Amino acid sequence: MRQIEVCFSPELIHLHELQGKIVVVVDIFRATTTMVTALSNGIEEIRTFADKESCREMQSQGYLVAGERNGKTIEGFDLGNSPVAFLKKDYSGNKLAMTTTNGTLAISKSQEADEILIGAFPNLSATIQYIQQQDKDVLIHCAGWKGKFNLEDSLYAGALVKSLESTHLSEDDGAMAMKSLFEKEGHQMKQFLSQASHAKRLQNHGIEHDIDICLTLDLFNIVGKVFKGQILKKI
């Protein structure tokens, strides 16, 4: 049977072997949820940037640019880091440049993987189905919060481990712990996560609707994948 393991922070990813594996990068609030939502609503490709200036420069190449700092859309940018915004119209034909801190770091530190997927609750089932069609071990790479463990990414990890238990063995301690946590809290995710530090930060920014999307299962039937050059596309 294939294996599944969890890494809770980009600061611990050097302890894991990535080669030959599918790495699922997770930044539930909100980077990976926004990416998956954008790809589901017409965005043809996404490039991610750690710094806002490199991101801004993509405007001259015809990209829409998206990003926030301290919860506010960066001045001159087309969009923030909100999945809701991408539901408001059809973005077919557009390309997107996004700047996020935790999410971009996790993607760039996953480059040795055989495949990198973008994980979010709204496309959980599609991601599971894709993974089960491959014959590869899985590593869930939680973006965390400034290097620390965070609750929402970890709970997603638990959901994925639980959903893959028929094909992927969780001998890894982190995978076992998160599977058990998801078994306990999965039926009341929003209530449980409302205590999470990041959810509290987001509530202060008045984006409850974003949180709803971030925690809703199977809105979209696409898989987000990172291709060479850190370009994200749907498959």
Add this chain to the structure above:
Amino acid sequence: MRQIEVCFSPELIHLHELQGKIVVVVDIFRATTTMVTALSNGIEEIRTFADKESCREMQSQGYLVAGERNGKTIEGFDLGNSPVAFLKKDYSGNKLAMTTTNGTLAISKSQEADEILIGAFPNLSATIQYIQQQDKDVLIHCAGWKGKFNLEDSLYAGALVKSLESTHLSEDDGAMAMKSLFEKEGHQMKQFLSQASHAKRLQNHGIEHDIDICLTLDLFNIVGKVFKGQILKKI
């Protein structure tokens, strides 16, 4: 109300503020359990060493020396890293030098704390009682396994967070997750942990009795504390 938080690995401890806090260092299988058992059975002080040669040199100063590599007592050492061994006779009047890898690292990386305690299940209640008498925030520092999250240290963290919920708020994501995990698995710890990677390693070494002690609550009514110069004593 005071705060409680969890750090899952010495490799993440730089992300946490230690000053003014009680840091509880945890290495359930088996370093901190052995330390607490030794202090309960007469050992007057314990010094810890990352390397075996520095530890061995303490023999000339009259210390008993204890340590294992790959699950076997180091050649020429008086004891291994087994709590059971310290239950077999009264060690009153003896001092101990111990070499452990994960545990020593976690202690040495906790030096900025206001107080460092040694956490283990056999003295959980005594540790709780001591903490509740102080007016300080708490950080649980899991030694982990070669830098990674491990199940037994994390479950102890959950037990401590749960036990302190009347006095210490768990706003930290790691503390919340582990409290919930302990609520689910705490009544069947041995069964749950038998799947853990480290427990499997220990089973291969035929030390089931050690595991029993490591997971038994409140055998000892002492608190293990680290004093200047990394000397452990009971209080």
